[in-house]
Amino acid sequence: MATIDGLPPGLILIVGALLVPLLRGRLRTAWMLVLPVVGFAHLLMLDPGVHAAVELFGYTLIQSRVDRLALVFGYIFYIAALLGVIYALHVEDKVQQVAALVYAGAAIGAVFAGDLITLFVYWELTAIASVFLILARGTRRAYRASVRYLLVQIGSGVLLLAGIVLHQAQTGSIAFEHIGLGGPGANLIFIAFGIKCAFPLLHNWLQDAYPEATVTGTVFLSAFTTKLAVYALARSFAGTEMLVWIGALMTAFPIFYAVIENDLRRVLAYGLNIQLGFMVVGIGIGTELSLNGTAAHAFSHVLYKALLFMSMGAVLFRTGTCKGSELGGLYKSMPYTTAFCIVGAASISAPLFGGFISKSLILAAAAEGHYLITWLVLLFASAGAFYFSGMKIPYFAFFAHDSGKRCEEAPRNMLWAMGITAALCIGIGVYPDPLYAILPYQVNFEPYTTMHVVTQLQLLLFSALAFAVLMRTGIYPPELRSTNLDSDWTYRHALPKLVCALTAAVSRTTAQVGSAWAAFFSSSMSRLYRYHGPQGVLARTWPTGSMALWVMILLLAYLVAYYL
């Protein structure tokens, strides 16, 4: 068992990915499918505890620290990797295949990291590997989005490293354990995690980059980066009161954007941000119930968000667009995809689906802690999230007015991936016990009480009713081709404008000073020329006689003055 325990979990996918370009055809397909399965089996065999510790420059680097919190995220990351691979089987692009597997492996490696330096290495690897999934789209828009994405992700890594250095200097520890706010190092680490977790105002890289990635790339992206950040926050900052407010804000304000956004994959990215907010609230409350809620919600959210991104990816793949303003009536061409999308939408919070049994833990924890305002905000977000992800996405893509678009159903591998994911969403919804059994703490929670089912159904169906009423009365704002300003406006518009204005001002001033100097110089020169030049008064050769005359005049003047 020592060798099995000693193998760092993330390396299975990372090393395995490097062999992908060497293989061809079915062998490559089989290899990519086997890797996550082997990785998952490896997790099942691991004993809890610290393994694979290496001494380096006087620090103990722990490649494999196995505990219940890490295992939940490890399991779901491997499942997401497998589902993503199935979904992407039709893709021939080796760069994407390698990038996706390395990315998943890096995220898993980070989850099992026992020290902050190992975490940092994997943290940066997720950023570098994932950017290829955006670049591979091949458009100018994707290229520019990927550069911004990389800058933000690497920026988060740099802050993390700076935080680790300061934290080590202050406490002498590089353990990836509970840190808590306080010292400057801890605060920097908190911000680094916050960027990847898409905290309010640090969030926009997510909505900017994810919808620009390839059809299959977005499915991978939706699973790992942000949930890794949730895991890191849960590990190091559980019970930090500030996170309750940050999380509540995260659930509330992206909803408004989701309502008016036209690109349906971007709507999902806003939805992702909202669900991260739920998880962050759970971390902030910091009780066993709430942390269980965070882990459970991360698990079910990876599944149903992937399912929603898969269904929208299939639409993009077949029709070439994902814009609400151009879609509609696709249920006629893509009935299976429609059904899977509806399962994904229902999984946000409908009873018998995944989100219901996980989100409830967080809502219950907020209620038990008597966080009234937070609870109301979460309720609002629950209704709102269902409202746009659950109603808007399926409605505008598959129903609404018939766009006249007729296409083929999604490729078979995509349907398989969606089918398995949908089955898992329903599976954990109907029978949550296996999921509850792997959560970090003992679960004493019954999601299916009469009151809970009725109240949640009320919340959802009255939201659906609101949607229907607004549609029928024509009040609902139509889907319009547009860009909506978000916090990225600061660095995509305001900052470049400011820099341009400053540059212009500086160059204008330089030019003015330069021309003033030139004018001064040339006027001095011409004055000099006038008096000392060839024709200048002072350069003239005077006759000796006139000099003698002047001397005589001066002497006479002196004489006259003397006698006076």
Next chain:
Amino acid sequence: MAHPDKARPRGDKRYWLDERRNVDKIYYGLLIVCGALATAELFYEKHAHFAAENWFAFYGIFGFIACIGLVLTAKELRKLLKRGEDYYGDD
């Protein structure tokens, strides 16, 4: 809910949802279910953490008002936030 589908190709199969009547059926069905869910509250004992939970159909009414408010606010926000599709010149 469905709009007249002018874009529908000719000779295309007519689906159940293409009929306006059937869309109406779904709408009225939804109304009935919502009514049933509200009245269902009268038949069980509530275990509330907050006083508001004891109000009649609190969750339903909250959800309804929240969503209407959400859309109306978002509609106003659009005036402030909406720009052309290639505002950032990425295309």
